Amino acid sequence: MTAQNHTAEPITTEHPGILRVATYNIHKGVQGLGPARRLEIHNLGLAVEQLDADIVCLQEVRAMNRREALYFDRWPEVSQAEYLAPEGYAAIYRTNAYTRHGEHGNALLTRWPVVGHRHEDISDHRFEQRGLLHVEVEVQGRRVHAIVVHLGLIAGSRLRQVAQIQRFIEREVPGDAPLVVAGDFNDWGLQIKNMLAGFGLFEYDEAPQAYTYPARLPMVQLDHVYVRGLRPLSLHVPRGRIWWRMSDHLPLIAEFQL
Numbered sequence: 001m002t003a004q005n006h007t008a009e010p011i012t013t014e015h016p017g018i019l020r021v022a023t024y025n026i027h028k029g030v031q032g033l034g035p036a037r038r039l040e041i042h043n044l045g046l047a048v049e050q051l052d053a054d055i056v057c058l059q060e061v062r063a064m065n066r067r068e069a070l071y072f073d074r075w076p077e078v079s080q081a082e083y084l085a086p087e088g089y090a091a092i093y094r095t096n097a098y099t100r101h102g103e104h105g106n107a108l109l110t111r112w113p114v115v116g117h118r119h120e121d122i123s124d125h126r127f128e129q130r131g132l133l134h135v136e137v138e139v140q141g142r143r144v145h146a147i148v149v150h151l152g153l154i155a156g157s158r159l160r161q162v163a164q165i166q167r168f169i170e171r172e173v174p175g176d177a178p179l180v181v182a183g184d185f186n187d188w189g190l191q192i193k194n195m196l197a198g199f200g201l202f203e204y205d206e207a208p209q210a211y212t213y214p215a216r217l218p219m220v221q222l223d224h225v226y227v228r229g230l231r232p233l234s235l236h237v238p239r240g241r242i243w244w245r246m247s248d249h250l251p252l253i254a255e256f257q258l
Contacts, residue, residue: 018233019256020137021225022053023182024247025150028060028104030068030082039072041080047246048085048109051238051253054139056109057182057225058084059150063095065102081107094119096127096150098202106133106148106183113138118172123147123163124157132165134172140258145173149183151192158187162195167197178229184249188240190218196226204232204254212237212252215244225254232256 011029029041050055062080069075076083079095089109094117096105108117115136123130133148149165151158165181173179181201185192196202203226211218218237227234233255241248 006169016140017258019055019144019178019180019230019258020053020253021055021057021146021180021182021256022048022051022061022251022253023057023067023148023184023223023225024048024051024221024251025184025247026061026080026084027247027249028062028065030072031245031247036192037222039068039074041076041083042074043060043242043246045084047243047251053252053253054111055137055144055146055180055182056084056089057148057180058107058109059147059148059184060104061093062102062104062108063093065104067101067189067214079154081109083154085109086111090114092117092133092135094131094133096131097122105131106150108135108146108148110134110135110146111139112140115143119182120164120168122161124152124154128152128154128157128237130161132168134168142258144178146180146182149181149185151184151186153186155191157193158185158192162192166199168197176229178227180225180230180256182200182223182225182254185224186222188222193224200228202232204235207235208239210235210252211249212250215246215248215250218250221252224250225252227254227256230256230258
């Protein structure tokens with residue numbers, strides 16, 4: 001794991017012993033198509049702050065995009081991960097995909113000090129560039145490992161990517177360390193959930209209809225927060241017009257007992 005200098009002063013939480021984790025696919029900070037598309041990154045900045053999470057896992061985050069920077073007058077001068085990080089949070093970003101006009105990937109924002117981080121390519125074929133972001137955070141005196149993922153659109157690819165994630169965990173995460181695996185799993189069934197349970201990763205199962213996609217009329221839960229070594233306490237999906245306007249996904253917020 002790469003040592004780095006992205007440290008943050010921990011913000012006092014209202015509930016010591018609780019870890020609050022959010023995951024959110026931000027759709028690259030832009031909604032709509034063609035001339036009708038609109039910039040939502042500024043609203044997303046306010047939204048991320050409202051999540052009030054210890055760890056925020058983000059997908060489809062742009063490091064830069066030359067075309068959109070020219071199109072939108074208020075395009076941020078810094079990367080989206082840096083822009084979205086509330087005051088006092090560390091922002092860790094790693095690229096998954098390189099495109100004609102820029103690049104995008106996964107990010108993790110946290111109010112707790114970051115010990116180290118690394119990235120691993122989990123692309124399964126040449127048409128989709130995918131990766132995982134692994135960040136080790138010191139939370140209330142405990143080392144917690146967090147992995148941010150955005151799995152592929154093809155069912156077979158997702159299964160092979162989960163197998164890659166399992167091998168990564170076995171290699172990089174101590175067996176007794178608290179572990180969070182969160183992100184957009186792109187899975188409409190239970191196959192991925194059952195695979196993860198097979199190697200000890202579970203999520204809170206007592207919240208009915210924690211649907212996150214599509215944001216305007218949610219019908220399925222594509223976004224998940226799985227843990228090992230922590231007790232799931234709750235799962236919550238913010239709803240309302242202000243949320244479905246910002247992305248095609250809704251955020252998911254989970255709380256765990258440390």
